[in-house]
Amino acid sequence: MHIDEVVHSWPGRLCCSRFDEETGAFLTIAVDSTQRGPAAGGTRAMVYESFGDAVRDATRLASSMTSKMVAAGLPMGGGKSVIALPVPRAQLEPEVWQRILDRHAENLAMLNGSYFTGPDIGTGPADMDVLHQRCGFAFGRSEQAGGPGSSAPETAHGVYVAVRAAAREAGMPELDGATVVVQGLGAVGMDVARRLAGQGARLVAADVDALACERAADELGARIIGVDDVLGFAGDVFVPCAVGNMVDDVVASGIDTRVVAGAANNVLASDSAARVLSRRGIVYAPDFVANGGGAIHLIGREVLGWGPEKVAAKVEDIAHTLERIFRTARALRISTDEAAHRLVRESLDQAAA
Numbered sequence: 001m002h003i004d005e006v007v008h009s010w011p012g013r014l015c016c017s018r019f020d021e022e023t024g025a026f027l028t029i030a031v032d033s034t035q036r037g038p039a040a041g042g043t044r045a046m047v048y049e050s051f052g053d054a055v056r057d058a059t060r061l062a063s064s065m066t067s068k069m070v071a072a073g074l075p076m077g078g079g080k081s082v083i084a085l086p087v088p089r090a091q092l093e094p095e096v097w098q099r100i101l102d103r104h105a106e107n108l109a110m111l112n113g114s115y116f117t118g119p120d121i122g123t124g125p126a127d128m129d130v131l132h133q134r135c136g137f138a139f140g141r142s143e144q145a146g147g148p149g150s151s152a153p154e155t156a157h158g159v160y161v162a163v164r165a166a167a168r169e170a171g172m173p174e175l176d177g178a179t180v181v182v183q184g185l186g187a188v189g190m191d192v193a194r195r196l197a198g199q200g201a202r203l204v205a206a207d208v209d210a211l212a213c214e215r216a217a218d219e220l221g222a223r224i225i226g227v228d229d230v231l232g233f234a235g236d237v238f239v240p241c242a243v244g245n246m247v248d249d250v251v252a253s254g255i256d257t258r259v260v261a262g263a264a265n266n267v268l269a270s271d272s273a274a275r276v277l278s279r280r281g282i283v284y285a286p287d288f289v290a291n292g293g294g295a296i297h298l299i300g301r302e303v304l305g306w307g308p309e310k311v312a313a314k315v316e317d318i319a320h321t322l323e324r325i326f327r328t329a330r331a332l333r334i335s336t337d338e339a340a341h342r343l344v345r346e347s348l349d350q351a352a353a
């Protein structure tokens with residue numbers, strides 16, 4: 001994507017980028033909003049087709065973090081970091097990755113607390129330990145380093161709660177015997193799959209990682225399908241837990257489940273995809289609501305001083321937020337995504353007034 005398109009379509013506050021010639025990494029931090037408090041959102045490290053694509057991902061993900069904070073009732077703004085790597089993280093020499101983290105920490109220090117980072121795709125608690133030690137502006141350190149540890153279990157629980165709420169809305173009070181298609185069997189996807197299997201769901205799953213597939217088949221009896229067969233697979237619930245931007249209008253027209261609810265950020269490639277799903281009677285749980293468990297864990301534990309029980313109760317509340325969104329969508333005959341954005345706008349406008 002050309003950078004001009006990104007600039008013209010993003011209403012956020014600040015986006016800063018830096019190219020590190022020595023490692024070939026292109027680092028971006030996007031701060032979407034600080035209206036409710038300092039911005040926060042994870043650091044995503046992966047390979048992008050172009051630097052424009054990386055900046056677009058950072059800005060869209062940052063906006064989504066603002067909505068996530070509002071929907072979860074957290075007193076923070078939205079931000080995100082994207083590190084566009086020259087090769088996949090697993091192929092980087094450890095010292096090259098350390099240098100990239102050092103550059104990232106320098107950039108975070110320059111923002112001086114307007115933005116706090118945390119884990120996302122390609123980074124984890126061990127990286128947050130390093131960033132926190134270098135600059136202090138990182139959530140999600142490992143428990144050994146005094147942090148709250150991985151956010152994946154709370155994210156997974158929130159997604160499970162969201163799947164159940166969306167299934168109820170679609171007329172499926174129980175998941176026993178329901179066919180659930182899980183895309184991505186990483187830290188969150190595998191955990192969600194385990195929780196759904198515990199409810200008697202029949203699992204169908206796909207991942208680009210053959211080992212992850214083997215684990216899901218052995219441990220949970222999942223039927224493994226090809227990654228290209230996921231989007232049109234006939235089932236009851238589709239649970240996207242891999243990367244985002246894969247449901248465009250065409251994909252939305254072909255999805256063959258009654259529910260879409262998952263962990264991936266920015267599942268929808270466009271606003272119109274939400275309308276397509278809605279017209280087809282497919283219940284979509286807006287991603288920034290369904291995957292809010294990780295943010296609730298990190299901000300709850302590190303900013304608000306909550307214990308695990310309070311965090312767990314707030315994650316359960318995701319069901320109530322979704323029920324409110326579903327009611328609004330029904331009453332106003334709009335998509336659930338529009339209803340969720342309406343809720344966010346109203347809340348931000350109220351705070352501004």
Ligand code: NAD
Nearest residue numbers: 151152155184185186187188207208241242263264265294
């Ligand atoms: P992860 O990296 O552990 O897992 C992602 C999995 O998706 C990997 O196993 C990967 O091999 C697989 N994958 C990648 N491309 C794929 C494709 N085309 N088809 C099928 N599988 C594919 O990441 P995670 O922590 O499990 O997060 C999953 C998603 O949830 C991400 O989009 C992330 O941004 C989002 N999310 C995570 C958290 C959290 O707390 N971890 C919080 C909110 C949102």
Ligand code: PPY
Nearest residue numbers: 040041042117118294295298
């Ligand atoms: C996300 O939920 O998408 C994240 O990026 C995780 C996160 C949440 C809150 C602060 C830092 C990271």
